[in-house]
Amino acid sequence: MAYDNSKRANASSLSTMYGRITHNENSRMMKICFCSDMDKSVLLNNFDKRGWMQVTADDDWNFYWAGTQTCRNIFSVDSGYRMHDNQIINHFPNHYELSRKDLLVKNIKRYRKDLERDGSALAEKVNDGGINGPKYLYLDFIPVTFVLPADYNMFVEEYRKNTQSTWIMKPTGKSQGAGIFLINKLSKLKRWSREAKTSFHPAIGKESYVISRYIDNPLLIGGKKFDLRLYVLVTSFRPLKAYLFKLGFCRFCTVKYDTSVTELDNMYVHLTNVSVQKHGGEYNNLHGGKWSVQNLKLYLEGTRGKKVTEKLFGGINWLIVHSLKAVQPVMASDRHCFECYGYDIIIDNNLKAWLVEVNASPSLTSTTVNDRILKYKLIDNILNIVLPPDGIPDVRWNKIPSAENLGNFELLIDEELASQTQEDNILGSMTTGKQRINNRWK
DSSP states (O other), X not given: OOOOHHHHHHHHHHHHHTTOOOOOHHHHTTOOEEEESOOOHHXXXXXXXXXXXXXXXXXXXXXXXOOHHHHHHHHSTTTOOOOOTTOEESSOTTTHHHHSHHHHHHHHHHHHHHHHHTTOGGGOEEOOSOTTOOEESSSOOSOOEEEETTTHHHHHHHHTTOTTOOEEEEETTOOTTTTOEEESSHHHHHHHHHHTTOOOOTTSOOXXXXXXXXXXXXXXXXXXEEEEEEEEEEEEXXXXXXXXXXXXXXXXXXXXXXXXXXXXXXXXXXXXXXXXXXXXXXXXXXXXXXXXXXXXXXXXXXXXXXXXXXXHHHHHHHHHHHHHHHHTTTSOOOTTBOEXXXXXXXXXXXXXXXXXXXXXXXXXXXXXHHHHHHHHHHHHHHHHHHSOTTSOOOTTSOOOOOTGGGTTEEEEEEHHHHHHHHHHHHHHHHHHHHHHHHHHTO
């Protein structure tokens, strides 16, 4: 791609602004041009390492690391923007089908029903004698959840089956723990509705919330609740290609877990979000309340045994794959796109994994030294996977990286590879059969 002098000058001024390295004129013509509306060091340092040149959104660019709203603007019908074969961007047009809390629930429920209708063994149900009736044997990985105000009556019906249960309310369009609270009485929900001037009536268009049965038996370590933050890279939805970053981490609460009514409003007890916990008096700036997945595995193998630990992490891989398959039919799988989702998973004290939510823009802010190293590796590995071997963006590439380029990622699912393997096996068996026949008649 060629650039005129005005664009080069503009890029140079931006390079100076962000402290970028100025490259000589001869090499600049070979540079990959990137654009980003996120001034994060883990991003910019990675782009620097590759000798990329920063430009503005109005210039010709090859690679765009954009915020979700910027991405929506680019893909909107009104923008009229059409990307070329040498341009890629870090979000799918409707990434929110997975990351909006209400749409995630809706898509998973639809996925289950579709499998049930098709008679799939995946949709098998079992009745464990509980008050909630039959549950999915293989697809029971999200807590019972309703969208308010639309599902208010269904929620009340479910609540009355067990009035001792605790529920957690989350606004569908917010993140980082904003607007979240717990309830254990229906009267508290009604009081909140009045105070928030929000009527739970489907005909009234108000901000929607999801309300989920609170996982009140979380696995505790040191008496504290934690969740898992795992990074999942999706390079295509059709066929589905996804990778799991092996360097995920646990996020701990700063206050010991307590289910008493007096602690119901204490978010330092219940919410693991760093954006919440860092404001607490017990927050530790050195480790940031984080623990590596590797340490968690060692701890669980030592306290619970290797077999159940392997089963747990196999179940986590399972729920990630099926959450992606749940949105696959509705996702716009644009070949210019890839996505790094941040999965938040709670483990209960029976070592069962629950999907809490999925983030389309997981934080790239570094709270500790280890955090910065981890996130730098994350971005570096992502770039190695989504770019062809020559490092130049090209949507015609099949997005099948070499084993070396996977870095700290491991393959979760590749439907294209699975399909090819299946075809090879069929052809192999046919060839073997033919050879047997030929040998027989020699």
